[in-house]
Amino acid sequence: xxxxxxxxxxxxxxxxxxxxxxxxxxxxxxxxxxxxxxxxxxxxxxxxxxxxxxxxxxxxxxxxxxxxxxxxxxxxxxxxxxxxxxxxxxxxxxxxxxxxxxxxxxxxxxxxxxxxxxxxxxxxxxxxxxxxxxxxxxxxxxxxxxxxxxxxxxxxxxxxxxxxxxxxxxxxxxxxxxxxxxxxxxxxxxxxxxxxxxxxxxxxxxxxxxxxxxxxxxxxxxxxxxxxxxxxxxxxxxxxxxxxxxxxxxxxxxxxxxxxxxxxxxxxxxxxxxxxxxxxxxx
Amino acid sequence: xxxxxxxxxxxxxxxxxxxxxxxxxxxxxxxxxxxxxxxxxxxxxxxxxxxxxxxxxxxxxxxxxxxxxxxxxxxxxxxxxxxxxxxxxxxxxxxxxxxxxxxxxxxxxxxxxxxxxxxxxxxxxxxxxxxxxxxxxxxxxxxxxxxxxxxxxxxxxxxxxxxxxxxxxxxxxxxxxxxxxxxxxxxxxxxxxxxxxxxxxxxxxxxxxxxxxxxxxxxxxxxxxxxxxxxxxxxxxxxxxxxxxxxxxxxxxxxxxxxxxxxxxxxxxxxxxxxxxxxxxxxxxxx
Numbered sequence: 408x409x410x411x412x413x414x415x416x417x418x419x420x421x422x423x424x425x426x427x428x429x430x431x432x433x434x435x436x437x438x439x440x441x442x443x444x445x446x447x448x449x450x451x452x453x454x455x456x457x458x459x460x461x462x463x464x465x466x467x468x469x470x471x472x473x474x475x476x477x478x479x480x481x482x483x484x485x486x487x488x489x490x491x492x493x494x495x496x497x498x499x500x501x502x503x504x505x506x507x508x509x510x511x512x513x514x515x516x517x518x519x520x521x522x523x524x525x526x527x528x529x530x531x532x533x534x535x536x537x538x539x540x541x542x543x544x545x546x547x548x549x550x551x552x553x554x555x556x557x558x559x560x561x562x563x564x565x566x567x568x569x570x571x572x573x574x575x576x577x578x579x580x581x582x583x584x585x586x587x588x589x590x591x592x593x594x595x596x597x598x599x600x601x602x603x604x605x606x607x608x609x610x611x612x613x614x615x616x617x618x619x620x621x622x623x624x625x626x627x628x629x630x631x632x633x634x635x636x637x638x639x640x641x642x643x644x645x646x647x648x649x650x651x652x653x654x655x656x657x658x659x660x661x662x663x664x665x666x667x668x669x670x671x672x673x674x675x676x677x678x679x680x681x682x683x684x685x686x687x688x689x690x
Numbered sequence: 691x692x693x694x695x696x697x698x699x700x701x702x703x704x705x706x707x708x709x710x711x712x713x714x715x716x717x718x719x720x721x722x723x724x725x726x727x728x729x730x731x732x733x734x735x736x737x738x739x740x741x742x743x744x745x746x747x748x749x750x751x752x753x754x755x756x757x758x759x760x761x762x763x764x765x766x767x768x769x770x771x772x773x774x775x776x777x778x779x780x781x782x783x784x785x786x787x788x789x790x791x792x793x794x795x796x797x798x799x800x801x802x803x804x805x806x807x808x809x810x811x812x813x814x815x816x817x818x819x820x821x822x823x824x825x826x827x828x829x830x831x832x833x834x835x836x837x838x839x840x841x842x843x844x845x846x847x848x849x850x851x852x853x854x855x856x857x858x859x860x861x862x863x864x865x866x867x868x869x870x871x872x873x874x875x876x877x878x879x880x881x882x883x884x885x886x887x888x889x890x891x892x893x894x895x896x897x898x899x900x901x902x903x904x905x906x907x908x909x910x911x912x913x914x915x916x917x918x919x920x921x922x923x924x925x926x927x928x929x930x931x932x933x934x935x936x937x938x939x940x941x942x943x944x945x946x947x948x949x950x951x952x953x954x955x956x957x958x959x960x961x962x963x964x965x966x967x968x969x970x971x972x973x974x975x976x977x
Contacts, residue, residue: 472857473856473857474856474857493859495857495858495859496858496859498857500854500857502851502853509725509726510725510726510727510729511721511724511849511901511907511910512901512905512906512907513850514905514907516906517846517908520843521846521847521850521851521854521855522854522858524843524844524855524858525858527843529841530840530841556905557905557906557966560905560966560967570854573854574854577858583857
């Protein structure tokens, strides 16, 4: 069995979108952290979700994985409504983690192998295809030589790559990565970028949450910028300084809501970053 | 009669069987609890199980079975409170633990049972275990072992990273409840061996010991089970020999032997960690 990240599309002429979110809202403790966000991700696209801390970018990607349930709106994955979606082996998720460690020692191989469970049946031994996919995932992130080592002996950046390899092991077509470059040194960011480049070349669809793109910038096909739980930009890739510059986050931000006039004024609600989400993102 | 003759006596053989099965099963579940940083969960379930034992004593049914039922109910409640992750969950758990312990002591008093009867369950009384209880212990321990080892890939994944497991489509809640129920079952299995108040020790100490020297999950799980086995069997044998000179209870001996293993392993672990940190491949600059 060939080890590839992407399976053939359902319909080559009219491919189905891996992600379709329409007017999605996430409410946590009575606060709307995500407000009526619509987002379509097309097959093979590399989408960067950007914005400052507390803007809702992490919440959005967590909503797309189902970790933050929608309080309103609709989510379709590969054309299937979320409630009846079962093909989780088509989805790879790299959560925001400072470390790949838990309370018990685990080798790099073991952590990566746990990502293969999406395709394994209960009480079955690993097949040749399983082992090949795990080895390929380790190879892709450049950690094959460390597979027998404990994850805690790895640097922060290497642990992030371990988590990416774990998502890769299930050979998904759609990747969600939540701030994989946060707190990672430049050489490791470059190694990460190389791994994602290989995924992109295989035709995988990638949704990446990032505060700053750094070496990932050349991979991006499309940028979505979030602010205060709303989508304020969706279009051609932007550089880091443009996302965090005055266009979106200057004193005057009256011009970026032109397509959604309702949210123009927040009324008596003070303009603050959502503290709930900020603590979540900072964890 | 020499100590070796003692081991040919039926009550001693029952005790040996109970010790072996308990020693293997308790660390198997304990590994997942430690992995999820819930090392004290076994202790909490042990407290709740006291009420179960008392219910059995008062109603003149088997305390083992009432303890199993109450411990499972308690573990499910604990897991549901934990799952919600409220700030008050911590306090809710404490209330449950103390309620379970106080309720058990009060109930057995009302039922006219002396403190010594309850003490058999609080601190273990492996040499008074009945043939029926040995069979129950062995069967329950076997169930714990089969599930804990057989579902190791799934239980590992869920304990390692719950959110990842959820997005991978694993029934996270089912596995979390399964671990809670397994913990409850091992608590009742270990109840007669080391007692409800020391149950957690047999679930956690062998795990803490083995992870001093291991670096993979598989070896940690296996080594914990071996250490639990050695501690239970060794503790029972030591207490039997020592009983010629003084009153040496098997339960605490087992726990202290497990602790002694930890104290021996800890310097080795510290040395290994320092050596690994010094290796060039362990450095942060390696890409």
